[in-house]
Amino acid sequence: VSVIVALMTLAAAGLPMALAVDRGLRGPALVGVAFLYGSGAVYLVELLLALAGLRWSALLVTALLLLVAAAALVLARRASAVRKHSSSAAADPVRKTAARLVDLLTLLVVLSQGFVTTVASPWSWDFWAIWGLKGRVFFEARTIDFRFLESRWNDFAHPDYPLLLPLNYAHAALLGGSWDDRWLGVYGLAFGMALLLVVRGLLAEECGPLIAAVAALAASPFALSPWVGLADGPFLAFAGAALLFLRPGLRDDPAALRHGALLLGLAAGCKNEGSALIVAAAVAIVLAEPRRWRRVVSLWPAVVLIAPWTIARTLHHLHGDTGGGVAQLPERLRHLPEIARALATTLPHPLLWAAMLIGLLLAPRTARAGERFLLTAASLQLAFYVAVYLVTPFGVVWHIETSWPRIATHVAVPLLVAVIVMLAPLAAGRQTLAHAEARPDL
Amino acid sequence: MSWRRVAAVGVVLLLALGGIDFRSLAVPLLDRSAIAAEMAREPDRGIWWPDYPRFLQAVRQRTGPDEVIAVVVPATRWDYGYAYAYYRASYFLAGRQVLPVVGRDDRFLPENLRAARYIAAWHRPLPPGAHVVLRAAGGALVERP
Numbered sequence: 001v002s003v004i005v006a007l008m009t010l011a012a013a014g015l016p017m018a019l020a021v022d023r024g025l026r027g028p029a030l031v032g033v034a035f036l037y038g039s040g041a042v043y044l045v046e047l048l049l050a051l052a053g054l055r056w057s058a059l060l061v062t063a064l065l066l067l068v069a070a071a072a073l074v075l076a077r078r079a080s081a082v083r084k085h086s087s088s089a090a091a092d093p094v095r096k097t098a099a100r101l102v103d104l105l106t107l108l109v110v111l112s113q114g115f116v117t118t119v120a121s122p123w124s125w126d127f128w129a130i131w132g133l134k135g136r137v138f139f140e141a142r143t144i145d146f147r148f149l150e151s152r153w154n155d156f157a158h159p160d161y162p163l164l165l166p167l168n169y170a171h172a173a174l175l176g177g178s179w180d181d182r183w184l185g186v187y188g189l190a191f192g193m194a195l196l197l198v199v200r201g202l203l204a205e206e207c208g209p210l211i212a213a214v215a216a217l218a219a220s221p222f223a224l225s226p227w228v229g230l231a232d233g234p235f236l237a238f239a240g241a242a243l244l245f246l247r248p249g250l251r252d253d254p255a256a257l258r259h260g261a262l263l264l265g266l267a268a269g270c271k272n273e274g275s276a277l278i279v280a281a282a283v284a285i286v287l288a289e290p291r292r293w294r295r296v297v298s299l300w301p302a303v304v305l306i307a308p309w310t311i312a313r314t315l316h317h318l319h320g321d322t323g324g325g326v327a328q329l330p331e332r333l334r335h336l337p338e339i340a341r342a343l344a345t346t347l348p349h350p351l352l353w354a355a356m357l358i359g360l361l362l363a364p365r366t367a368r369a370g371e372r373f374l375l376t377a378a379s380l381q382l383a384f385y386v387a388v389y390l391v392t393p394f395g396v397v398w399h400i401e402t403s404w405p406r407i408a409t410h411v412a413v414p415l416l417v418a419v420i421v422m423l424a425p426l427a428a429g430r431q432t433l434a435h436a437e438a439r440p441d442l
Numbered sequence: 443m444s445w446r447r448v449a450a451v452g453v454v455l456l457l458a459l460g461g462i463d464f465r466s467l468a469v470p471l472l473d474r475s476a477i478a479a480e481m482a483r484e485p486d487r488g489i490w491w492p493d494y495p496r497f498l499q500a501v502r503q504r505t506g507p508d509e510v511i512a513v514v515v516p517a518t519r520w521d522y523g524y525a526y527a528y529y530r531a532s533y534f535l536a537g538r539q540v541l542p543v544v545g546r547d548d549r550f551l552p553e554n555l556r557a558a559r560y561i562a563a564w565h566r567p568l569p570p571g572a573h574v575v576l577r578a579a580g581g582a583l584v585e586r587p
Binding site for chain 2: 121156157217
């Protein structure tokens with residue numbers, strides 16, 4: 001019950017926050033973003049309380065969360081509801097009905113995944129040795145227990161990892177009054193649903209309900225992470241939503257740009273890979289339109305959001321273990337075929353990746369140019385991961401086998417969305433996206 | 443209809459449907475109790491299930507926050523069971539300070555044994571005269587003088 005109460009509190013508290021950023025946001029995207037912001041807000045509230053030396057209580061955290069929500073509500077009421085929509089293609093009734101049927105199938109997929117992920121307490125080693133462990137330790141301490149993180153005996157728990165997910169787990173425990181991990185798997189499902197809602201909502205604005213519904217269905221195998229209780233699900237939700245908002249944001253939609261930057265910062269609150277994603281997004285912004293490189297400054301909220309934890313972990317000397325194998329790089333480069341084989345054989349959903357690759361090749365050049373930002377950001381992020389493997393202090397094949405099946409999906413949703421958006425006009429027999437759904441034959 | 447258009451439709455359909463595990467759609471209709479039992483065992487496979495988590499839970503109930511507890515189990519090599527036992531104890535005994543008595547290099551760490559107020563010993567013989575404050579699920583909690 002406490003998990004459900006916590007999740008509903010997050011969505012409700014996040015609603016005014018989403019509207020404060022973008023008064024014009026509506027529908028599924030609003031619901032999805034509201035949950036993501038609520039989750040980010042509770043993380044920041046608990047983080048700042050801990051850094052201020054104040055212990056958490058259900059009352060204090062909830063009161064501060066409501067305070068933030070109330071402030072956001074005031075801002076939202078003052079903001080104007082101007083939001084640029086790329087297209088307002090009106091769908092015909094047949095397409096609307098078809099979209100609803102596809103949505104129904106997506107809902108079935110979500111439900112069945114929910115039944116699987118909540119069959120027992122999260123069972124993964126990484127849950128009870130990292131993400132769940134920290135949530136439980138911090139709940140017991142009613143703060144971030146830096147003594148635990150600094151202890152050399154606890155380096156297995158990766159003390160440097162960002163804390164958005166553990167602090168959300170601690171929030172559910174605070175509301176329930178005790179630690180109960182039985183239903184924490186629901187969090188992953190909620191984050192996945194939030195991303196699907198963002199996909200559904202944003203694409204419906206741009207290219208109509210049917211393509212949006214198809215994209216959400218296609219995104220579901222990636223968005224609904226099978227890694228129950230781990231931070232990969234929340235990370236790919238924040239990261240995916242961030243890139244999907246930055247995409248219209250870079251087409252002169254300032255509200256979407258703000259969402260993108262904030263979500264990017266919260267992605268970095270989930271996993272260290274989020275910091276790499278900020279760099280990837282910044283480089284992609286520059287490469288997508290070099291003449292307007294100054295727009296990279298609009299990512300400043302992301303940097304502000306990662307600052308508290310970055311400073312805290314630096315002050316407490318919490319270091320990671322990646323990159324310690326730089327000296328092995330020449331040796332690794334000699335074994336590139338072996339590394340490539342390991343990457344290929346452990347890639348999750350290889351059929352979908354192959355389809356995305358074919359879709360990229362099929363898409364008209366102009367369409368690919370239009371998606372340069374998403375394609376560059378996602379490719380760079382994957383390239384960062386491969387670079388880390390090349391300098392890992394661990395056995396490279398072991399490292400790939402134990403992490404690539406999880407992290408390869410991090411930016412799969414925005415890539416997949418880009419491919420579908422590029423192919424939709426072609427599949428509908430049109431040259432441009434704007435009227436893809438005006439044709440009845442897709 | 444051009445081949446590119448046919449291919450585009452095919453790729454979109456493949457993307458939409460190719461990742462769905464249609465068998466899993468029936469999961470809500472199945473009796474999940476067997477799967478639930480299997481997944482509940484998942485973290486503690488082998489000799490550890492079901493007693494080790496039960497023992498740790500009993501130790502948790504017997505000890506208070508911030509107590510220092512060393513973990514002694516049959517496994518004496520880090521990568522061959524001890525790491526699991528220590529990590530698992532850290533989860534169950536969150537709020538206490540859990541110390542390993544075996545290092546990553548398989549070295550015995552007597553200093554951690556001495557630093558602990560309690561020794562959580564599971565399926566290990568106890569020294570004569572040990573002050574046992576709890577016996578549960580194949581283990582004993584020993585309070586050091």
